[in-house]
Amino acid sequence: MNTTTENNSALFEYLLRLGDTSLILGHRLAEWCGHAPILEEDIALTNISLDHIGQARLLLDYAGKIEGKGRSEDALAYHRDARQFRNLLMAEQPNGDFGNTMVRQFLISVYNFHLYSALSKSADAELAAIAAKSVKEVAYHVRHSSDWLIRLGDGTAESHERVQQSINDLWIYVDDFFNGDEVDAMLVSQNIAPELNAIRPLWNETVQLTMVKAGLQIPQVNSAMRTGSRKGNHTEYLGYILAEMQFLPRAYPDAEWL
Amino acid sequence: MTDTTDISHIRNLLTQVQDPEVPVLTIADLGILRDVEFVDGVYEIKITPTFTGCPAMKAIEENISEVLVENGIQNYKVRMVMSPAWTTDWISELGREKLRKYGIAPPSQSTEEHLKAILTGKNKAVACPFCGSVNTRLTSAFGSTACKALHYCDHCRQPFEEFKCH
Incomplete structure (x- = not known):
């Protein structure tokens, strides 16, 4: 392979990771449509979902162009199998109760906020433009999920206990955020992507700030951390999401909205 | 035919295009309309999305086409530009x-x-x-x-x- 091809395949991989995380989390949030505890929350969760799906479209569309094999955003979203997906393990975790959904959102949104802030200065102009646009949406996701963490953590004994349990359960997927590989290293060397080691302390700080306000504890579960999303090693949940999300375009490949 | 008069004529036509969700605003008021250029015999209308998932962008594109075609302009294309990212600071x-x-x-x-x-x-x-x-x-x-x-x-x-x- 020549250098351009290697560069492009690293960027393609990287864009899939960002795009797939947005797509799968957007899909998970869309499952709340019509089921949220109050109308305002139904609207909020589906608005956040819409942001994620909008970001996924831009990222996957760009990924297809970088790959150069004529795959569209739809081809990438609907015609890959679980092992080819690169979304963070956290994004595919089930909605659980409302608090669980908010913890998942909070942990990913804080990560996205710092990652996209850094990516908005990327040497790749197109990625920088997408990141600069997305970070402003993510800012609202951070605020919304932080507010709920504080409300639930500092709420009743039951809400506190349940939201702390969600944090304990989901914390094992946190290391996966920062578990960079040769793709990250290559893009870091070209100033296309930021060092994940530089993102982690920012993430810790923002998470800690809200946790303290909410009276919640960061669990100690370092030994059981799950990673592998960058190589397509997923938890059992992704297959079920894809089965539902991809059914229609696979059963009726040329179907279009009329 | 390409002089600045045509471009400002097209720009004027486009300032009538309303935002489908907030019809009191035009795409010019919102800063969605970025630029009009004449490139290789084609008028390039540059627009930028507000929110990444905003469903109104498609409608805005269609409304732009409608206004141009109604005014007899066929040689145009609408192009989405991402950079610089749209901001509410641009609302006039x-x-x-x-x-x-x-x-x-x-x-x-x-x-x-x-x-x-x-x-x-x-x-x-x-x-x-x-x-x-x-x-x-x-x-x-x-x-x-x-x-x-x-x-x-x-x-x-x-x-x-x-x-x-x-």
Whole structure:
């Protein structure tokens, strides 16, 4: 392979990771449509979902162009199998109760906020433009999920206990955020992507700030951390999401909205 | 035929295109219309999306086509540009006034102030578009469209929408 091809395949991989995380989390949030505890929350969760799906479209569309094999955003979203997906393990975790959904959102949104802030200065102009646009949406996701963490953590004994349990359960997927590989290293060397080691302390700080306000504890579960999303090693949940999300375009490949 | 008159004529035509979700504003008021250029015999209309998932972008593209075709212009293409990213800082003064009169509070702070406020949790109070009071509170940051938040005015006791800082 020549250098351009290697560069492009690293960027393609990287864009899939960002795009797939947005797509799968957007899909998970869309499952709340019509089921949220109050109308305002139904609207909020589906608005956040819409942001994620909008970001996924831009990222996957760009990924297809970088790959150069004529795959569209739809081809990438609907015609890959679980092992080819690169979304963070956290994004595919089930909605659980409302608090669980908010913890998942909070942990990913804080990560996205710092990652996209850094990516908005990327040497790749197109990625920088997408990141600069997305970070402003993510800012609202951070605020919304932080507010709920504080409300639930500092709420009743039951809400506190349940939201702390969600944090304990989901914390094992946190290391996966920062578990960079040769793709990250290559893009870091070209100033296309930021060092994940530089993102982690920012993430810790923002998470800690809200946790303290909410009276919640960061669990100690370092030994059981799950990673592998960058190589397509997923938890059992992704297959079920894809089965539902991809059914229609696979059963009726040329179907279009009329 | 390509001189600046044509380009400003097209620009004028396009300033009539309304935003489908907030019809009181045009795409020029919002800063969605970025540029009109004449390249290789084709008028390139550059627009930029507001929110990444905004479903109105498709409608805006169609409305632009409609206006141009109605005015006998066939050699055009609408191009989406991503950079620089759209911001509510680009909403014109006139646009802000129109929003207020329509009952939607214009963005209360600049994007930069807003991004800082996210991490500190200190947000500027939004003035009620009906009575002007800042004795208001956020009900939900997510409203009927991607670009609006819900507020309540404790002074005139009216719920109202705010065009979100972006």
